[in-house]
Amino acid sequence: MTSTVGLRVGAGQLMAAADHEVMRAQVRECLDDARDQGVDLLVLPEYSHYYDPRGVPAHAAEPLDGPFVQLLARWTADASVTVVAGLTRPAHRHPVNTLVVVAEGAVQATYDKVHLYDAFGYRESDHLEQGDVAQEGVFSVGEFSVGLQTCYDLRFPELTRRRIDAGADIVVNPAAWVAGPNKLHHWRTLLAARAIENTVVMVGAALDGRGVCGDTRIVFPDGTTAVGAAHGRHVVSVEVTRTLIADARERNPSLSNRVY
Template sequence: MLDRLAPTDRDLVVFPEAFARDFGEPGSDLSAYAEDLAGPFATEVERVAAARGSTVVAGMFERSTDPERPYNTLVVRGGTQASYRKVHLYDSFGHRESDRLLAGPIAPVVVDVCGWRVGLMTCYDLRFPELTRRLVDAGAELVVVPAAWVAGPRKAHHWRTLVTARAIENTVYVAAVGQPAPRYTGHSLVVDPLGEIVVETGPGDAAEPVVLTAEVDRTTLAAARRTNPSLANRRL
């Protein structure tokens, strides 16, 4: 799937949360699907990234110190190597992600991709603005948010609103990549630092994945930070 969907001639390719293996039925055991960061999935991500000449981000379940609760991890391979373990577990809207997954350390992960500083978050992290601000304080100019945003009433509205808010309040680009309908919300989108939607898909269909392409540019970033100098003006 990685090899089939990863486009060519792109500096950064972002796949959704839990791309290696879906969450399965609510409450199901995920430990059997956990791998090490040097395991088959991360190795395949690295191979595809090398073949495309890109940096690739994709979600997996990673073995942790608790054999029954893996980490929900983003692996970054290609032009740079890193990993991010999801900090905020989805104990909300009737779900209990912490029953089967372990939260990662509270530390911002920012990587360099072709001269851009890229911050990493996962899904439910989007609802916690302090994490995005810590990424920006660590230098992030683009924040990527792989997600499996569960579908339901108001959920698409929350998703699009929060992605846009994180971009505006931090004057950064946000690239939010969601698993598709019917189980999830879809609506992958890229928002610029003034809150304009650069590109967006609809709910999508798991049977027909969609590839979105967007370009970020420093002129837009600099103009946004001149127009809305909220980072410079903050007092807390």
Template sequence: MTVRVTVGQVAVADDRAANLAMVADAFGAAARVRSDLLILPEYASGYHRQGVGSEHAEPLDGPFVTALRRHAREHGVAVVAGTTLPGSGSVGPTGRQRAVNAVVGVDATGALAGVYRKVHLYDAFGFRESDLLEPGPADAPPLTLRVGDLTFGVITCYDLRFPESARRVVDAGADAIVVPAAWVAGPLKAEHWRTLLQARAIENTVVVLGVGMAGTGVTGRSTLVGPDGVVGLELGEAPEYRTVDLDAEALAAVRERNPSLANRRYAVVPRDTPPR
């Protein structure tokens, strides 16, 4: 009844070849401990502190996702990882075509299980992600990935600040929420990260796995929170692999004691356009 998960808190370069080597190393680490699922951060295919845009984008049949699928098949390990996809052709205020911040799920056979296109772009704390990226549709079906006895739902980084995003993947059947992130460092940012991960776990009675990118300008601090809000794993800022076992029976026991999902009286309905 347990699912073994390897958290890959990795540093990501602005170099495609280096990131492909990082992916190979991460899969090797997961396979050595016989993990069922590997989680890599947001923008795992390429990252630049000044922004990620169309120059980092590649299609789903490009080298990065192809490598994920190959390693998943060879090692028998499912993976969730951030990437950047080409956009629809929309142009941002800089005059450049915008790309899409995405997360892919690949099962242990190497099949592409689905894609989540980040809905909430990081236009906060002095950053404007929407200058270079276009948001995914709010009404797109949630990305979920079944691994063993658990269903993992996916949101990304800034989405964590919007409880509706987490609730929507729980409504789609998620027992655990995966949050790949490149959580930008700054005053109180690490505190916000930890608090929000705990809140999403408690209010949804799910396991929450926040997997942060390591490196300059980001916080790292990958964190596992149980459905009771207890922090079971919390890394520092340096690159590191850690592996945890998730127990479906323990999750069910928490939900029996705390039936808040069954007791709620409101549903989450996506908006066509964000409120002004």
């Protein structure tokens, strides 16, 4: 019999700012909101530490023992929550765009963005290094396996499928989804598509503000949006159970019906 044990999954939306202190203040507010909602897994956006729509500069990067991650570590040390958040951290020639997973006061996992946003007239590779394609990108929260990917990764279904094949029940996609013609439609469509084709819960935590779309949402395996926030700083959350995912995979056995 499938366990009905649930996980309260939260997605936090932040207002983009090219200011570390402003961003950390918003993160603290989201952490408090998540605690009030009883969230077990909180997903914050890409570039939760600092964002400039012209390109996040190298000097904005923070190491994994820097102030941003220290804030997450201090907060999770006294709270039974796992936090996923995006930042840039120093590397070799350029910084890397990293998701950090923090729980029990320490970094539990990281993922460096693989697909750099060289599209729609923008070149992220001019100031960021590509992550290693061999990264595992999956971690556990209670009975659930969670896959990691970032923003532009959403446009590449093979990456999400790798997470599913590694056992993910939930895939998180923090983003600073750049605004433009049809871009909001793309965001919503791709989140729903990845959820449906993989019978998985997709968590799209987004930055809002100048140059980005906002529109944070958690999408269930049938493609429906369970909760969402269009604009402003918010935390939205929903209960996810093993039964929810198992039932979706029984009704729509596309994973087991695969030929390729």
